[in-house]
């Protein structure tokens with residue numbers, strides 16, 4: 001497995017990604033040579049030699065034991081970690097080529113490819129790779145999109161040394177996304193009674209219970225009055241108000257312990273039409289049991305395709321359940337083109353070292369998958385339940401992550417669930433709406 005980190009394809013894939021961010025557009029570098037300790041490429045008439053760390057350091061790196069050194073970021077505002085080398089200068093320019101003295105390739109590839117997740121056998125209670133088992137945790141990188149930072153070091157070097165170099169500056173886009181785990185709060189007599197009893201035990205607030213009973217009675221006459229369904233409409237309206245293009249993920253999983261199994265009916269179809277008419281997107285939220293089962297996944301996607309009459313190309317896994325060795329391949333087989341799952345449930349931040357979309361790497365084929373990943377940076381439940389932040393702290397965290405994303409020209413993908421609007425109205429207003437109302441314009 002170790003060898004797969006330094007193949008010609010893997011190295012060139014990483015360099016292409018770094019250069020795309022550095023230039024601000026796609027470029028086609030050509031490989032001149034690749035050896036144990038360096039790689040030389042040509043791009044747009046510029047020759048760059050990237051140093052690669054030794055095999056010993058590579059082994060330490062993936063074991064989480066590498067010694068990191070902190071060097072100034074491209075704007076000198078921060079320091080960023082690199083694999084330690086006994087050198088002083090980031091780069092040198094001689095004999096007509098630029099030589100970058102630190103290895104910025106290997107760690108970038110390790111993070112983009114989620115190598116740790118591919119090789120690890122340890123999982124949490126939902127069979128997910130845990131933040132605390134990741135290299136991002138071990139090297140304290142969750143708040144540093146380190147791959148993007150490396151790309152910006154390249155941009156800085158090119159600006160210094162190549163007169164004709166004019167990078168294209170990219171605007172950061174805020175991308176609200178919404179997993180619709182629950183279409184309806186009250187869906188049929190028995191589930192409604194279960195919901196009410198659950199609420200009575202949990203909340204112990206008689207007034208709220210009365211209002212819930214009233215709401216349930218209302219939904220008997222008109223399902224459109226259901227609070228969770230209204231939540232979807234609210235998210236759509238608020239995105240429209242702030243000129244944002246939300247992505248909604250609908251479920252078609254059959255009922256199970258972790259899947260509601262509610263039907264896409266005419267009310268939901270009407271909402272889907274509104275969503276697409278407003279140039280927003282919707283896709284599939286594959287159920288709890290899909291991540292290793294391509295048959296179940298395909299059935300669910302087929303169902304959404306048939307019900308909605310539209311092609312289904314966007315996806316995010318329910319519970320963010322993902323098996324790095326098979327899920328991308330399964331999504332690919334089911335016709336999905338863009339995935340939004342790569343984020344940790346327990347911690348906000350930059351799981352793959354980047355806030356830019358990228359093609360994840362298939363180690364089996366030694367080439368990228370045909371599926372674009374838009375990394376998830378923050379989810380409502382992470383702030384509220386895993387991190388247990390106060391509302392003010394959650395807002396601060398969002399602001400800080402947005403600023404970090406903006407300085408590397410990435411995209412800010414945030415996840416807010418429709419049921420949370422009813423269940424946590426204060427959080428919706430004072431964290432989510434406060435945030436999207438301030439950071440909605442293309443920055």
Ligand SMILES: [Zn+2]
Pocket residue numbers: 179180181285317318319320
């Ligand atoms: Zn979900």
